[in-house]
Amino acid sequence: MGYTIATMTEVEHAQHHHGAEHAGGHSGHGHDDHVAQFRRLFWIMLVLAVPTVALSGMFAMIVGYSPPDVPWVSPVLGTVMYLWGGRPFLTGAVSEIRSRTPGMMLLIGLAITVAFVSSWGASLGVLHHQLDFWWELALLIVIMLLGHWIEMRSLAQTSSALESLAALLPDEAERIVGDGTETVAPSELQTGDVVLVRPGASVPADGDVVDGSADVDESMVTGESRPVRRSVGDHVVAGTVATDSALRVTVTAVGDDTTLAGIQRLVTEAQNSSSRAQRLADRAAGWLFWFALSAAILTAAAWSFLGQPSEAVIRTITVLVIACPHALGLAIPLVVSIATERAARGGVLVKDRLALENMRTVDAVLFDKTGTLTAGKPAVTDVVAAAGRDENTLLALAAAAEADSEHPLARAIVGIAKERGLAVPAARDFTSSPAVGVTALVDGATVRVGGPRMLAEAGLAELPETGTWRDEGATVLHVVVDGTVAGALKLADEIRPESRQAVAALRDLGIETVLITGDAESVAHAVAAELGIERVYAEVRPEDKAAKVAELAAEGRTVAMVGDGVNDAPAIAAAAAEGGVGIAIGAGTDVAIASAGVILAGSDPRSALSVVLLSRESYRKMRQNLWWAAGYNLVAVPLAAGVLAPVGFVMPMSVGAILMSASTVVVALNAQLLRRLDLRPDAALRALS
Secondary structure (H helix, E strand, C coil), rough: CCCCHHHHHHHHHHHHEEEEEECCCCCCCCCHHHHHHHHHHHHHHHHHHHHHHHHHHHHHHCCCCCCCCCCCEEEEEEEEHHHHHHHHHHHHHHHHHHHCCCCCHHHHHHHHHHHHHHHHHCCCCCHHHHHHHHHHHHHHHHCCCHHHHHHHHCCCCCHHHHHHHHHHCCCCCEEEEEEEEEECCHHHHHCEEEEEEECCCEECCEEEEEEEEEEEECCCHHHHCCEEEEEECECCCCCCCEEECEEEEEEECCCHHHHHHHHHHHHHHHCCCCCCCCCCHHHHHHHHHHHHHHHHHHHHHHHHHHHHHHHHHHHHHHHHHHHCCHHHHHHHHHHHHHHHHHHHHCEECCCCCHHHHHHHHHCCCEEEHHHHHHEEEEEEEEEECCCCCCCCHHHHHHHHHHCCCCCCCHHHHHHHHCCCCCCCEEEEEEHHHEECEEEEEEEECCCECCCHHHHHHHCCCEEEHHHHHHCCCEEEEEEEEEEEEEEEEEEEEEHHHHHHHHHHHHHHHCEEEEEEECCCHHHHHHHHHHHHHCHHHHHHHHHHHHHHHHHHHHHHHHHHECCCCCCHHHHHHHHCCCCEEEEEEEEHHHHHHHHEEEEEECCCHHHHHHHHHHHHHHHHHHHHHHHHHHHHHHHHHHHHHHHHHHHHHCCCCHHHHHHHHHHHHCCCCCCHHHHHHCHHHHHHHHHHH
């Protein structure tokens, strides 16, 4: 998170305890409310700043024109701007004083307060006319509000992780009462209730199957890519889906005791964990605060010692006002805003600036398998035909038999037949037997497609070539035509072609890739071997995924967790909490996206390289801008203090204003250079190689 977000969190905390309204005079809830408040506040202050600056006598003298004779406009409008537009910074300054962590807010608060007091003194004739800083006060507040609005807008979050988790549960549950059912909300279920889960419906609560058998899609919770057969005595989890048959389930856990609620708690805890990363702009602001305060004290002491008390007041106030870093207030937000905009055009959405900063230091990337390195759905990856059979004819027969089935494996078989442009004949007399297979009459032949139970029932042996497929964790389906084994199909979660490039490129950068999955050991190691990944965590449940992130962090690694499912959400959030980065594949679930600091809009894992490139380049621009911004202070403050007075030079306020404006312009132009960055995966791959 950026310095202004952090300090504004403190502001809101303080306002909550004091019963005050939020900045801008309105109470608001949520990140979007705050963005809207600061947008509105910025535009209002900009409108007030125009006459305040234009009618300021000091500004008119610097620029060289004669303002209309309306001397009280600038003081009145300037006071409104100080009390209204400056309120967030003043409250933040108080918060920093209480926490004894001087930073940007205290520096801004000190500058606008000194400018406000000295300007009133000049307007009332109590202080020298050179101390009329109404124009400086107005510009300072407008620029700082602009920087804060830009940053908050760039960090606006798009969804709620907790709402996404709750959305996995069905809106209604069918509770069995006597010989019938009644429709109730899942929240009304109690332990011991028996519920009916129809084909295609979600399980409303954790429980044990008491009747029926079905392939259950648990990928949203466990990460297992293949549907898992659940029958009497097996445990099922809320949010999972019965794909092909109905189940009767006795509820064993409801509410906060469910697995889904446990994941929800893990996400909440990880998101609420504070990061140990030190914010660069906060450090710079802290240093500048002490630098400005020390310079002001030395200035006052030196000029007083020289017997010029009036000059001591002028020089001291000038130092405190021009020390406020206009450019520093925009240095980071501008880079973030441009970087996030450029990233979005390249298919990368940055939600958390700290994640963007941390990505440059990542030395271990933890990839979820299902849906991240793989497509997340079964695909036919190999076909073997029995002697005398043609492979394409075999596929056409299998696709014809499976055409009327909605099972994911059937869709994969039909899909590859279409890809190959095969002529699939019509089938009739289709029947399906759960956990066994399907049967249909195709061109006068009886075609059956199924697993080992189908072969056992028919007294047939599987083809010898399929033994190695099973060792790799693939699903094996045999095709039987008129009682004879005609061939076999290998179905597995297909590896994305881009995954190989992503892993190889990360390895070349010295970044270790780690595979983590809820799948079986054999499946995980087969995928890892094909991709060249040496470190594998298999059969890992959601709660343990977050623990694996912590384990890597304990080794001193900066971890990026890349995933797409609900099961990845705690680990994605935990990576950020450990000072790393949580990255969600945009094609994944809302909860994974909401838990992540960085979202890849597509499904290309090479986009992780785009994030590395963006992180390195934006950090370089941030450092350059901070040096430009701080450099202004390092040069202007001593000159404003009169360090060269012994040789006859005291920097006029007009020169200080020009330097201040030039610094802001340089920072803005430097940030614009980020727009040239090409974040397409191929381009990022070339740039980093």
